[in-house]
Amino acid sequence: MRYPIVIHPNERLMQKAIPVTMITDETITILENMYETMIAHDGIGLAAPQIGKNIQLAVIEVDEETGLFELINPEIIESKGTDVDVEGCLSIPGTYGTVERAEEVTVRYFDREGDEIEVTAYGYLARAFQHEIDHLNGELFIDKIIEPIKPEDLDAYMEEHLDD
Numbered sequence: 001m002r003y004p005i006v007i008h009p010n011e012r013l014m015q016k017a018i019p020v021t022m023i024t025d026e027t028i029t030i031l032e033n034m035y036e037t038m039i040a041h042d043g044i045g046l047a048a049p050q051i052g053k054n055i056q057l058a059v060i061e062v063d064e065e066t067g068l069f070e071l072i073n074p075e076i077i078e079s080k081g082t083d084v085d086v087e088g089c090l091s092i093p094g095t096y097g098t099v100e101r102a103e104e105v106t107v108r109y110f111d112r113e114g115d116e117i118e119v120t121a122y123g124y125l126a127r128a129f130q131h132e133i134d135h136l137n138g139e140l141f142i143d144k145i146i147e148p149i150k151p152e153d154l155d156a157y158m159e160e161h162l163d164d
């Protein structure tokens with residue numbers, strides 16, 4: 001099942017999400033539906049507030065190589081370096097811009113089995129973790145944009161920065 005995506009501006013995108021206290025069948029169904037919703041919109045990440053649920057869940061799939069991450073109660077426990085690159089958001093269609101993020105982050109979260117996982121991510125995956133965890137804190141990338149990128153300039157920008 002696909003959820004409708006909450007579009008900015010909306011109060012639901014500005015709230016701090018509540019930690020998940022128990023992983024139930026419903027939690028797993030929500031994660032699976034969030035993934036289906038993300039894929040249907042060609043997204044690489046989706047956080048629960050974006051589907052109107054005020055809980056600490058997010059899904060990320062930047063590419064096939066790194067695969068799918070289902071995040072329950074994720075937190076960044078370490079970050080290193082800085083990196084500036086383009087971001088967009090399914091809740092803010094047509095808006096793109098460069099954002100400074102940590103180059104590398106270590107994230108601690110629970111998976112669907114309830115196991116505590118720690119993963120260290122680099123590059124665009126690290127960026128996706130930071131973007132989605134921001135959503136769970138009620139923060140949006142548009143408040144961090146350094147340089148706005150027009151949608152028609154996006155392809156050219158991406159090509160220019162492909163080797164970075």
Ligand SMILES: [Zn+2]
Pocket residue numbers: 088089090091131135
């Ligand atoms: Zn977003």
